[in-house]
Every structure is written in C-alpha cells, then in structure tokens.
Amino acid sequence: MMNPIWLKTFCTLAEVRHFTRTAERLYMTQSGVSQHIQKLEEQLSTRLVVRDGRQITLTDAGVRLQARGKVLLAELDELATFVADDPPYRGSVALMSPGSVGLKLYPALLDLQQQHDALVIAHTFAPNDDIERAIRHAQVDIGLMTRHAQVADVTTEQIGREQLLLVTPGEIEDISWAALQQLGFIGHPDGVYHAQQLLGANFPQFEHPDLLPLRGYSNQIGLILAPVARGIGFTVLPAFAVEAFAAPSQIRVHPLDNAVFEPLYLALPRGKPLARRIQTVLELIRSAI
Numbered sequence: 001m002m003n004p005i006w007l008k009t010f011c012t013l014a015e016v017r018h019f020t021r022t023a024e025r026l027y028m029t030q031s032g033v034s035q036h037i038q039k040l041e042e043q044l045s046t047r048l049v050v051r052d053g054r055q056i057t058l059t060d061a062g063v064r065l066q067a068r069g070k071v072l073l074a075e076l077d078e079l080a081t082f083v084a085d086d087p088p089y090r091g092s093v094a095l096m097s098p099g100s101v102g103l104k105l106y107p108a109l110l111d112l113q114q115q116h117d118a119l120v121i122a123h124t125f126a127p128n129d130d131i132e133r134a135i136r137h138a139q140v141d142i143g144l145m146t147r148h149a150q151v152a153d154v155t156t157e158q159i160g161r162e163q164l165l166l167v168t169p170g171e172i173e174d175i176s177w178a179a180l181q182q183l184g185f186i187g188h189p190d191g192v193y194h195a196q197q198l199l200g201a202n203f204p205q206f207e208h209p210d211l212l213p214l215r216g217y218s219n220q221i222g223l224i225l226a227p228v229a230r231g232i233g234f235t236v237l238p239a240f241a242v243e244a245f246a247a248p249s250q251i252r253v254h255p256l257d258n259a260v261f262e263p264l265y266l267a268l269p270r271g272k273p274l275a276r277r278i279q280t281v282l283e284l285i286r287s288a289i
Contacts, residue, residue: 003039010040086275088280090116093280094122094141095109095140095141097123097124097144099221100237101264104244104288125221142281142285144264146162147263153271156266159286160264163239164194164197165237169229169250175254185214185215186216186233197236202256215232224241225237
C-alpha cells in the first residue's frame with residue numbers, strides 16, 4: 001500500500017518543482033523531502049523525478065502519479081472530513097423509553113425536529129428489559145428506564161422521578177378500599193407493579209392486585225385511562241401518562257397519605273463516546289425531565 005505521507009510530499013514537490021520550497025510548505029527538512037521521494041521511488045521501482053540541483057523535472061511516471069495522486073489525496077481529505085463530521089443537529093438518534101415518560105418527551109422531541117429538519121429521531125415505547133437489551137446490542141442510542149441496569153455494559157444514571165397516581169372516574173369524590181373493590185381495576189403492562197407499589201403503601205387491606213376485580217386491560221399507554229373516564233374502573237399510572245390524557249375533566253386523581261415515586265434512569269452504552277447529535281437529545285431529555 002502506498003504511503004499517503006510520501007504521496008503528499010511527492011505531489012507537493014511536483015507542484016512547486018523545488019526541494020527547498022517543498023520542505024518549507026510541508027514544515028519538513030530538505031533531507032526529509034528527499035527521503036520521502038526516494039522511498040516512494042523504491043516502493044514503485046520507478047524513477048519519478050529528475051533532479052537538477054534543488055529543482056526537479058517529472059518523468060512520465062511522475063506525471064501520471066501526480067495526476068492520480070492529487071485525486072487520491074483529495075479523496076483522503078474528504079474521507080477524513082466525512083469521518084470527523086459530528087454535527088449537533090444532523091443525523092439520526094434512536095430512543096427507547098417507557099410509555100409514560102415517552103408521552104412527556106415526545107412533544108419536546110417533535111419541537112426539536114421542527115427547529116432542525118436534518119435531525120431524525122426514532123422514538124419507541126418499550127418495557128425496561130427490551131430497552132436494556134436494545135442499548136446493550138447497539139440497536140438504540142439512548143434509553144430511559146425505571147430501574148438500574150442489570151448488565152455491566154449498560155450504564156444508568158438517575159435523572160428524575162415520576163409519581164404514581166391513583167386515578168378513578170371523575171364522579172368518584174371519596175376513595176376507600178371498599179370503593180376500589182367495587183370499581184375494579186383497569187390493567188396495563190406495568191399495572192401489577194404500580195398497584196403493588198402505591199396501593200400497598202396506602203391501604204392495609206391490600207394484598208395483591210390479582211385479588212381486585214379486573215374490569216379491563218390495555219397495552220396502549222394513551223388508552224389506559226379511556227375506560228376509567230367512562231366509569232368502568234380505576235387504575236394506577238405514572239403522572240406523565242395522566243397529564244397527557246386528553247379528557248382530564250372525566251377522571252379524578254386522588255391524593256394519598258403516602259406518595260410513591262418511580263425513579264427515571266438514563267441508560268447508555270458503557271464507555272462509548274457519544275456523537276454530538278446524541279448529546280443534543282440528551283440535553284433536551286434532561287431539561288424536560
């Protein structure tokens with residue numbers, strides 16, 4: 001393989017036709033220029049220049065090498081620029097988060113894309129295990145989780161917390177354990193865990209969500225409160241999901257004696273340098289949360 005440093009020295013010499021001026025342009029010694037030309041000629045087994053003191057004349061091989069060499073050097077410069085190009089507002093960023101925090105972030109992410117149309121953000125809602133797996137296998141750039149990472153090659157940092165809320169139909173003014181049993185539970189993918197955390201901390205009668213009558217189930221974060229709003233049952237959800245519900249007058253959030261918060265962790269691949277576009281999205285996430 002041809003040494004690109006020797007090639008650059010030769011092309012500079014072929015342009016200025018003078019050893020001393022070549023050395024000055026390249027911040028080299030004249031002997032260094034001579035060594036590069038000699039090594040290149042030895043590698044190619046071809047004479048490239050005819051020396052006349054400190055000036056030179058190109059051989060036919062030298063003329064051909066100069067023409068092709070200029071193109072190759074330009075391509076190498078373009079390649080270096082391409083590889084080093086790290087714009088903060090251009091390129092794609094893949095993000096995965098739980099549904100509730102996703103509802104909070106997505107409008108802000110859309111605002112960012114409207115401001116910078118060369119930035120492409122792919123946002124997927126997923127449970128913790130899927131998010132951790134995607135970060136580990138470099139399928140996404142950023143993850144948000146509600147627990148610490150359980151594998152060594154994913155690092156997590158707590159960046160906030162989200163309150164769990166007890167939500168009933170809007171006409172329910174006073175809440176009691178008997179009222180919850182009568183209403184029944186609207187389940188969702190994290191429903192059992194959320195109910196255990198919040199109901200267990202506030203109702204001594206609570207044993208397990210499975211002992212509550214199940215009135216419905218939805219795995220779509222934006223639809224979980226729809227049956228609650230229609231009076232079909234109650235549920236427990238993180239605050240961001242409740243805030244995003246389109247008909248807040250049809251539901252009621254009940255303050256409880258013991259508030260329960262779910263931590264929010266930023267999940268990233270351990271030890272991997274982050275592109276500036278990823279840092280841009282991270283700054284947005286931190287400010288939004």
